[in-house]
Amino acid sequence: MSHAKFHGFICAVVAMVLMGTLAGPAWGTQSAWVGGTGNWQDANYWSGGVPAHDYDTAIVDGGEAKINGINAFAGILTVGSLGTGTVLQQSGTLQGTNTLTLGDYESGKGTYQLQGGVIGGFDGLVVGSSGTGRFIQSGGYVEIYTDVNLGENTGSQGRVELSGGTFLADVELSVGVQGAGSFIQSGGYMAVLGSMNLGGSVSSHGYAELSSGTLYASDLVSVGFYGQGTFVQTGGSCNLASCIQIGSHSSSYGLYQLSGGTMNVGDYFYVGVDSGSQGSFLISQPNDSNNAYCEANCPLELGQNGGTGTFTQTGGTVVCRTFVAVGSGDGSQGSLMISGGSFLSSSGTTISVGSGSGAQGVLNITGGSLKANGPIVMAGGSASTAQLYVAKAATVQVGGLTINSGSGRSTKVSMEIDSNGHSFIGSSGTVSLAGALNIQSLNNYRPNQGDAFTLITSTGMSGNFSSLTSNLINSDANANVMGLLIRDANATDPNLKYWSAFRGGVAANAYVLTFQGAMAGDATADNVVNGNDFGALARNWMQSGKIWTDGDFNGNGTVDGTDFGALARNWGLTGLTPEAAPPPPEEPIPEPVTATLLAAGGLALLRGRRRFGG
Numbered sequence: 001m002s003h004a005k006f007h008g009f010i011c012a013v014v015a016m017v018l019m020g021t022l023a024g025p026a027w028g029t030q031s032a033w034v035g036g037t038g039n040w041q042d043a044n045y046w047s048g049g050v051p052a053h054d055y056d057t058a059i060v061d062g063g064e065a066k067i068n069g070i071n072a073f074a075g076i077l078t079v080g081s082l083g084t085g086t087v088l089q090q091s092g093t094l095q096g097t098n099t100l101t102l103g104d105y106e107s108g109k110g111t112y113q114l115q116g117g118v119i120g121g122f123d124g125l126v127v128g129s130s131g132t133g134r135f136i137q138s139g140g141y142v143e144i145y146t147d148v149n150l151g152e153n154t155g156s157q158g159r160v161e162l163s164g165g166t167f168l169a170d171v172e173l174s175v176g177v178q179g180a181g182s183f184i185q186s187g188g189y190m191a192v193l194g195s196m197n198l199g200g201s202v203s204s205h206g207y208a209e210l211s212s213g214t215l216y217a218s219d220l221v222s223v224g225f226y227g228q229g230t231f232v233q234t235g236g237s238c239n240l241a242s243c244i245q246i247g248s249h250s251s252s253y254g255l256y257q258l259s260g261g262t263m264n265v266g267d268y269f270y271v272g273v274d275s276g277s278q279g280s281f282l283i284s285q286p287n288d289s290n291n292a293y294c295e296a297n298c299p300l301e302l303g304q305n306g307g308t309g310t311f312t313q314t315g316g317t318v319v320c321r322t323f324v325a326v327g328s329g330d331g332s333q334g335s336l337m338i339s340g341g342s343f344l345s346s347s348g349t350t351i352s353v354g355s356g357s358g359a360q361g362v363l364n365i366t367g368g369s370l371k372a373n374g375p376i377v378m379a380g381g382s383a384s385t386a387q388l389y390v391a392k393a394a395t396v397q398v399g400g401l402t403i404n405s406g407s408g409r410s411t412k413v414s415m416e417i418d419s420n421g422h423s424f425i426g427s428s429g430t431v432s433l434a435g436a437l438n439i440q441s442l443n444n445y446r447p448n449q450g451d452a453f454t455l456i457t458s459t460g461m462s463g464n465f466s467s468l469t470s471n472l473i474n475s476d477a478n479a480n481v482m483g484l485l486i487r488d489a490n491a492t493d494p495n496l497k498y499w500s501a502f503r504g505g506v507a508a509n510a511y512v513l514t515f516q517g518a519m520a521g522d523a524t525a526d527n528v529v530n531g532n533d534f535g536a537l538a539r540n541w542m543q544s545g546k547i548w549t550d551g552d553f554n555g556n557g558t559v560d561g562t563d564f565g566a567l568a569r570n571w572g573l574t575g576l577t578p579e580a581a582p583p584p585p586e587e588p589i590p591e592p593v594t595a596t597l598l599a600a601g602g603l604a605l606l607r608g609r610r611r612f613g614g
């Protein structure tokens, strides 16, 4: 028994003793509205007289009772017990003690309209216990000392509409406890001096909408606690002093959509918490007049404790004042997708992508801007996976970039090129590279020989990407840092006359990708013709269905003497441009010569191996 309930009980007992009514009703007088529309204080409408004390029980189960300019009392008030009832309060007060219930049993439909005046003293408010309840407030003031439950039992429906006035829930607001609950705010002030849950249990659904006015919560707000929770904010101010969890526990699904108005979070901002939970946060700005603004004065974690969390921004403004973690906790999955608007991480702390052990983090910036005073840290956790996609259209300015490798980590940075530009990461701090680089050519763009792309700038750069892939490049496992272009059948392809390769490298604290032809014989496209190239050719000798990296340098699909001749001519050379490398002769080299050269090459290779192998 809560303090308030206990207090009410003692008061009732004391009152009954004083009045000598202990043998009567356990809880004051019970009186039921007899139907029709009338004033609360009119005794003709009550079966047992006007409820006169805050320990009386009142039932309005048919018709409408009006409270206007009077002080009304009801320790327990049930509106719509089995039938349909309404209370309309325009002014005056309703003083309660225990519980105000709207829509008690399955068939019950109860509505309370508060247009002005005060509702006070109630320990709990149930809007839809097993039936259908509505609480409609357009003015006045209501304070509930403990729980406010909307949609309490399975099959129930509870709805609160707040368009004006002030509503105080002193302990908890549950929207969809086991049934369906909705909280619709289009004005006024809602203060939850405690926690707020949308979708409390597995089968429940809680829905909240904020279009104007202010919603304040002092403690945890869960959108999808164990069930489904949806929060749609199109305006107004949502001020969460403590924490928000979007998708809290296993089996929960939470969605928060912000398309206008302001949202602030004080202590932590988690999307997808426990394993099995799913959370999504979406911020967009469909029109310029209604700014969508989200501010996390706290950590923002997507996939916090094994859950799956997605944060999608297509517009509006996001400001994070401490760290951001995408795929934060062990085994979590997080995604931060920015395609419009601006995302600012102002503190100088990290944006980590895949920070937990085995965590998966995806940071996609396909438009808008990401500005961070701190570094992006990829794959901080062992066996974690981290992906960073930076599109041409995006602005990315960060305080550093650290890509971790080893211990089962997997990372990939993807960037774009086309005829009028390329992706760019500007770093005001150091950059440490590792893992895969992927280059996406847009609109079938084919670079020209010598084209260079400065993809990353920094104040100091270390490491390198360990592989380079592209939609322009053969998917060959041997084509590591240098990737070979797939030639286009189109005669306008600038690379038609030679095989071209991407070469990435660090130059003056910048990562520069150049596009350069490969000389004949250089199967590995590392700009040197040596034993590795001979090895590729030897492995595929006289085989068909082969490509450049297999040793087919003249592109006829077969690795034979012609290809060997080309390799032999450039043997041991480095740094030849394709122009300097003579094209392979049309006529094949005679077989005996080929055999001799092949043997000579093989011997040279063996000598080299002996030398290095000791």
Ligand SMILES: [Ca+2]
Residues within 6 Å of the ligand: 521, 522, 523, 524, 525, 526, 527, 528, 529, 530, 532, 533
């Ligand atoms: Ca080579």
Ligand SMILES: [Ca+2]
Residues within 6 Å of the ligand: 551, 552, 553, 554, 555, 556, 557, 558, 559, 560, 562, 563
């Ligand atoms: Ca060939």
